[in-house]
Amino acid sequence: MSALHQLRIADWLKTTPTGQTITVSGWVRTKRGNKDIAFVALSDGSTINTLQIVAELVNFDEEIIKKIQTGCSLRVTGALVASQGAGQTVDLQAQKIEILGEADAEKFPLQKKKHTLEFLREIAHLRPRTNTFGAILRIRHALAFAIHKYFNDHHFYYIHAPIITGSDAEGAGEMFRVSTIDPQNPPKTGNGEIDYSQDFFGKSANLTVSGQLESELAAMALSRVYTFGPTFRAENSNTARHLAEFWMIEPEMAFFELTDNMDLAEDFLQYLIKYAMEHCADDLVFLEKRLIEEESQLKKEDRNPMPLLEKLKFVSETAFERITYTEAVAILEKSGRKFEFPVKWGIDLQSEHERYLVEKHFKKPVILTNYPKDIKAFYMKLDEDGKTVRAMDVLFPGIGEIIGGSQREEDYEKLSKRIDEMGIHRESLWWYLETRQYGTVPHSGFGLGFERLVLFVTGMGNIRDVIPFPRTPKNLEF
RNA sequence: UCCUUGGUAGCUCAGCCGGUUAGAGCAUCUGACUGUUAAUCAGAGGGUCGCUGGUUCGAGCCCAGCCCGAGGAGCCA
Numbered sequence: 001m002s003a004l005h006q007l008r009i010a011d012w013l014k015t016t017p018t019g020q021t022i023t024v025s026g027w028v029r030t031k032r033g034n035k036d037i038a039f040v041a042l043s044d045g046s047t048i049n050t051l052q053i054v055a056e057l058v059n060f061d062e063e064i065i066k067k068i069q070t071g072c073s074l075r076v077t078g079a080l081v082a083s084q085g086a087g088q089t090v091d092l093q094a095q096k097i098e099i100l101g102e103a104d105a106e107k108f109p110l111q112k113k114k115h116t117l118e119f120l121r122e123i124a125h126l127r128p129r130t131n132t133f134g135a136i137l138r139i140r141h142a143l144a145f146a147i148h149k150y151f152n153d154h155h156f157y158y159i160h161a162p163i164i165t166g167s168d169a170e171g172a173g174e175m176f177r178v179s180t181i182d183p184q185n186p187p188k189t190g191n192g193e194i195d196y197s198q199d200f201f202g203k204s205a206n207l208t209v210s211g212q213l214e215s216e217l218a219a220m221a222l223s224r225v226y227t228f229g230p231t232f233r234a235e236n237s238n239t240a241r242h243l244a245e246f247w248m249i250e251p252e253m254a255f256f257e258l259t260d261n262m263d264l265a266e267d268f269l270q271y272l273i274k275y276a277m278e279h280c281a282d283d284l285v286f287l288e289k290r291l292i293e294e295e296s297q298l299k300k301e302d303r304n305p306m307p308l309l310e311k312l313k314f315v316s317e318t319a320f321e322r323i324t325y326t327e328a329v330a331i332l333e334k335s336g337r338k339f340e341f342p343v344k345w346g347i348d349l350q351s352e353h354e355r356y357l358v359e360k361h362f363k364k365p366v367i368l369t370n371y372p373k374d375i376k377a378f379y380m381k382l383d384e385d386g387k388t389v390r391a392m393d394v395l396f397p398g399i400g401e402i403i404g405g406s407q408r409e410e411d412y413e414k415l416s417k418r419i420d421e422m423g424i425h426r427e428s429l430w431w432y433l434e435t436r437q438y439g440t441v442p443h444s445g446f447g448l449g450f451e452r453l454v455l456f457v458t459g460m461g462n463i464r465d466v467i468p469f470p471r472t473p474k475n476l477e478f
Numbered sequence: 479u480c481c482u483u484g485g486u487a488g489c490u491c492a493g494c495c496g497g498u499u500a501g502a503g504c505a506u507c508u509g510a511c512u513g514u515u516a517a518u519c520a521g522a523g524g525g526u527c528g529c530u531g532g533u534u535c536g537a538g539c540c541c542a543g544c545c546c547g548a549g550g551a552g553c554c555a
């Protein structure tokens with residue numbers, strides 16, 4: 001049978017064992033046994049669970065059995081039978097064992113024991129073979145798939161925003177330069193600066209920090225669009241919540257106002273969480289157990305108030321609190337709490353403030369809206385009072401800002417004025433401004449950091465552990 | 479980038495006030511064991527104490543610089 005149609009371990013574990021002869025392939029997790037019999041836990045990544053291979057040693061060459069060690073790959077043919085042991089329902093009584101690739105036990109870094117996440121980061125080429133990363137990668141896949149499904153079902157078109165861009169006017173962060181100029185001998189202009197007119201694109205180029213502006217252009221024709229692609233920030237951020245390369249989802253909708261935008265964000269997030277709970281139940285149960293075990297060493301106040309699955313259920317079923325920035329500041333001022341950064345209308349809210357609102361005051365996700373215009377981006381729609389803008393940030397417990405979005409300024413004159421006020425180079429945005437001159441409409445959108453979503457759903461603590469090969473300052477291995 | 483903290487065996491860690499041959503558990507290897515569940519039991523091997531320089535009769539330990547990790551902060555998604 002073609003490998004394409006072969007059943008996987010996940011499929012076999014669900015079937016009723018009748019002694020039928022099957023063939024499975026995978027990697028050895030552990031081998032146990034005595035001089036008569038060997039038990040091998042085999043994984044093919046299709047599920048967190050392993051298939052137990054039972055080998056009566058009299059039937060096999062001693063050399064073969066010796067080579068079956070943690071990490072090696074096997075193809076096994078045998079009879080699928082009900083297990084005599086207690087730990088699993090089915091066994092594969094091996095008739096033929098083929099070693100596809102050996103793994104020297106003295107050198108193979110993954111052992112039959114717990115490893116720290118920090119150590120596994122150093123062996124990112126092998127960590128998908130652990131239970132934890134297998135679970136995370138399957139959940140990550142399910143969420144990515146669910147994102148496309150949700151948007152498709154809601155009549156959004158998937159737009160591919162460019163990864164190399166010439167515009168640097170968004171102010172979303174430091175950018176990585178893209179260039180083919182010889183760094184040893186760059187062409188210079190008369191005043192000694194590097195002459196990018198001689199570079200590949202004839203001007204200075206960067207990796208994108210956001211697909212939003214391009215998304216807006218497409219929304220002005222297709223009404224509902226979204227991007228889902230890699231995004232790059234050259235910020236020297238060393239935290240458990242930042243990556244230099246991450247994946248972002250950015251829907252942009254014509255004819256959506258701020259409230260519609262909030263409705264979408266809330267429905268979308270709750271759908272994604274429910275999807276993961278429905279399709280990755282085994283993996284989530286495993287991660288929940290892992291988390292409880294890990295947190296058992298912590299003090300009570302440092303633990304998560306709810307087990308993972310309960311938290312996901314709660315967030316996916318509870319309406320998010322929606323309050324304005326001004327109301328939030330009032331709550332913080334009345335809280336009587338001493339914050340490291342004192343609260344005053346006009347300041348950007350700090351982590352400690354957001355955490356208080358989400359984790360202490362409301363105890364559920366919060367959507368903060370109508371921030372002061374001076375702490376937000378130029379493209380956000382000005383409110384009638386002239387002081388605030390129609391921004392919205394979705395704050396999640398333990399994560400902080402998971403979504404940042406806004407209704408966009410569709411009025412040419414107002415947008416133009418904001419660009420000048422904020423000292424932005426308007427010539428490089430001529431194409432963006434034209435959308436406000438030709439058939440402008442009210443529209444809104446937001447950005448969701450994909451890894452932050454995966455972080456929340458998996459309950460993991462460090463964003464470097466929810467992406468296969470993290471890119472962070474001083475780290476470009478693999 | 480700032481603050482705090484750490485780097486000792488393959489992994490997780492201990493190592494007293496600077497003192498003789500640097501330890502433990504797990505992993506690995508060898509042996510024992512009639513169905514194991516991170517199997518169990520017994521034994522063995524395994525070290526550039528992050529790097530560079532300095533202080534000292536003597537440095538894993540003290541000092542300086544650098545590299546890397548973790549927690550927190552800032553920036554944000």
